[in-house]
Amino acid sequence: MPARPYWRGQIRLALVSIPVEIYSATKSGATIAFNQIHEPSGKRIKYEKIVPGIGPVNVDDIVKGYEYAKGEYVLLDEEEIEGVKLESKKTLELTQFVDSDEIDMIYFEKPYYVVPADDLAEEAFVVLREALRRSRKIGLGQLAMRGREYVVSIKACGRGMVMETLRYADEVNKAASYFRDIGDAEPDEDLLDLATTLIDKKSGKFDASEFHDRYIDALKELIERKKKGKTLNIEAEEGRAPSRGDNVIDLMAALKRSIGGSAGGASKSGGGRSTAKAPAKTAAKRPPARKAAKTPARKTA
Incomplete structure (x- = not known):
């Protein structure tokens, strides 16, 4: 378990308070970062902060600005921005419970593991966990962390619980605008x-370890070959992806x-x-076949 929790506080359910700690449940995957290099010299490209018509400027002279009209900015310094940040609360109050399948998955953003803060908190923690599991409910509340306020959900997960931050409604594009051109005809039985x-045949238990980023693997292989002075021979795959015209099946x-x-x-x-x-389709192709049969050379072949 990580030595430093992301957040410490308490979950409150009515008059019951449960001291907990939360830890990030995910980590960044393996990525390959590239720098821009000046090829003739082999040196890295550097960037300067400049103002058109003025030239390079001192970092101390740079402030943040919000563009409210074209070329018009409201300037804000760091103290002003810090002044409106929400104070991180040490209490997550569960104010509502919903069925576990009622929230569309598109609203879930980032998961965190929730564990009891100490042995004294474990009994109440286990009671809440099992009550959520038995009722198949998700607890909802709002929590301020690091200057922002989040809508969060709490649900049972193994021996512990998982807290997930949720996107606000205005952060999610409405699906109807993308799906409206899809017909509503029933499929052939x-x-x-x-x-x-076919789905049943390919069904099985999910194992995340079975999937990996093949692009990252290929990049790593290419980099290793280039380090050794070799090049990666990328052979053309057999066949090709069907175009829209090939999709008539x-x-x-x-x-x-x-x-x-x-x-x-x-x-x-x-x-x-x-x-x-x-x-x-076969009948439509028969006339050309008969014409070809009239040619003696082709008949012999």
């Missing part, structure tokens, strides 16, 4: 059954192939409708 079968046949079924066989209802298109 046979196609839906095949898709469900027999969905029924594709789904059947995906689950290991026969692409040629048709189901009693939906399958018959899907494969009925094939003869029409």
